[in-house]
Amino acid sequence: MDFSLSPELIALRDRVRQFIAEQVIPLENDERQSHHGPSEALRRELVARGKAAGLLTPHASRELGGMGLTHVEKAVVFEEAGYSWLGPTALNIHAPDEGNIHLMEEVATPAQKERWLRPQVAGEWRSCFAMTEPSPGAGADPSMLATTAVRDGDDYLISGDKWFITGAEGAHYAIVMARMEDGSATMFLTDMDREGITLVRNMDAMDACFAGGHGVLRFDDVRIPAADVLGEIGKGFRYAQVRLAPARLTHCMRWLGQARRAHDTALNYARQRHAFGKPLAEHEGVGFMLADNDMDLTTARLHIWHTAWLLDQGEKGNFESSRAKVVCSEAEWRVVDRSVQILGGQGVTGETPVMRIFTDMRAFRIYDGPSEVHRWSMARKLVHMADKAAAAPEAGA
Structure with missing residues (x-):
């Protein structure tokens, strides 16, 4: 696996990063939001901005108007989009639409794609x-x-x-x-x-x-x-796996962006806020939390990139996507939790974006399969593979 990014992907990453900073984050306090997400009016404005920037639905095929990104390319772009909780909506890569678009491209008939998928890729439908x-x-x-x-x-x-x-x-x-x-x-x-x-x-x-x-x-x-x-x-469960392995991974990508945002916020605060004669970051307790954040962010990113690479090689990636889902959901959650702790009173108020990220992210350890179910599934597969390996010499004897 080559960890280098092509010049074209770096340029796309930077475009998305700039778009999120300039066009999306300023709308985070827009009143057209509720406990049930952004309103349709706000969604349409975000989609219009994404379309104007040439970034709408980048994971869809070029035939349908997308960029046809590979899984590794999605890992880079989706993380940047996830830096704002409105970013996935602006790029039309939010759940569940992102996974549905992937499934429809793989399974739907041409007539079904024209009827339902094309307007969805255009950001007109959810x-x-x-x-x-x-x-x-x-x-x-x-x-x-x-x-x-x-x-x-x-x-x-x-x-x-x-x-x-x-x-x-x-x-x-x-x-x-x-x-x-x-x-x-x-x-x-x-x-x-x-x-x-x-x-x-x-x-x-x-x-x-x-x-x-x-x-x-x-x-x-x-x-x-x-x-x-x-x-x-009769093949519904089989198609569910077509959808779920990539969809689990794109959740990891988007939430990695949110975790990075929380860490960046905490890091900047720890550099500037003084206590007991020096910046918070120079106190060992806070410094260790920042270091742990960096390790968790990097670990999550490596799991995402590796699993994305396997999917790009044509592997099913069911085991690896389960592993990534558990590792990323728990590592990214730890990052946000530590960031709240570093921010102290600021972390439990709306003065920074971290409180919002904290409440949004907790469910990630549950949806698309709770961590416990993925661990149970992985354990069964590990035992099965070990049994198969143990029986192999006998079969060849």
């Missing part, structure tokens, strides 16, 4: 991914999927409840995961204004950076034509 359900339905264990899809002539009738559906309010379309009559899972595409879909409510959440918040949805015999099946019947 989407949501409806999989998580209330108990006893699917959560960290997707095999508990309870939403059903029943064939009715040339259509399917979808019924069930979903929650924690990021971006549901204001989304133009949804990717819905449902269980078939034979027990397999299938993904369906649907316009959100289709009869039978109800946004029951938006959930109060710690984070406030996702447009549309986190919604509770009800599907009551929603009639979806067979032409709107995403991919093949």
Whole structure:
């Protein structure tokens, strides 16, 4: 793996960095924000700025109007965009749309891409991914999927409840995961204004950076034509892996930018604030926290770049993306937590961006799989690989 960045990628990184500093951060105190994220009006203004800067939806293919970035290139660009909590919205690389765009490019038919994906890449539409359900339905264990899809002539009738559906309010379309009559899972595409879909409510959440918040949805015999099946019947869980491995990693990229912002804020404060006759940074307790921040940031970045490189080589990267998700979510959280501590009273108020980053980031250790589930999954794979290696000499004997 070559850690050097091409001159073109460095130039793109610097363009994004300048754009975030000059066009996005000044809007962070804009009143068009709530506990459920930026309003549609603010989103559209951010998207317009991203488009004017030539930076909109850079991960999409060139055929659809994007830059066709590789995974490694995304790692660099997404980190810069994540330096502001509004940056991913401005570049149209926020969750869940970023992952949905990737999935749609891989799986959707040409007609489905024209209908739903092209306006999304242009920043005109948003989407949501409806999989998580209330108990006893699917959560960290997707095999508990309870939403059903029943064939009715040339259509399917979808019924069930979903929650924690990021971006549901204001989304133009949804990717819905449902269980078939034979027990397999299938993904369906649907316009959100289709009869039978109800946004029951938006959930109060710690984070406030996702447009549309986190919604509770009800599907009551929603009639979806067979032409709107995403991919093949019964392959929903397989397609979920197509989406999840890269999507886990892009979360790590964006939140790395936020963690770096928190660290930069704490570092500048520690250099300037004096106590007991010298700057805070010269006190060993604070200095050690700054050093630990740097180590965690670098560790997270290396995990991201390595996993991105594997994906660019055509590897599935499921194990490595799980590992990166755990390492990055916990390392980046430690950075933000230490930054609050260094800032002291400033860290628990809105005087700096760190308090906002703190409340936004905590959920990262839960969504896209809690750390405990990823550790459990990794342990199973490690044991399986060890068993396989142990049996190999016998098989060859």
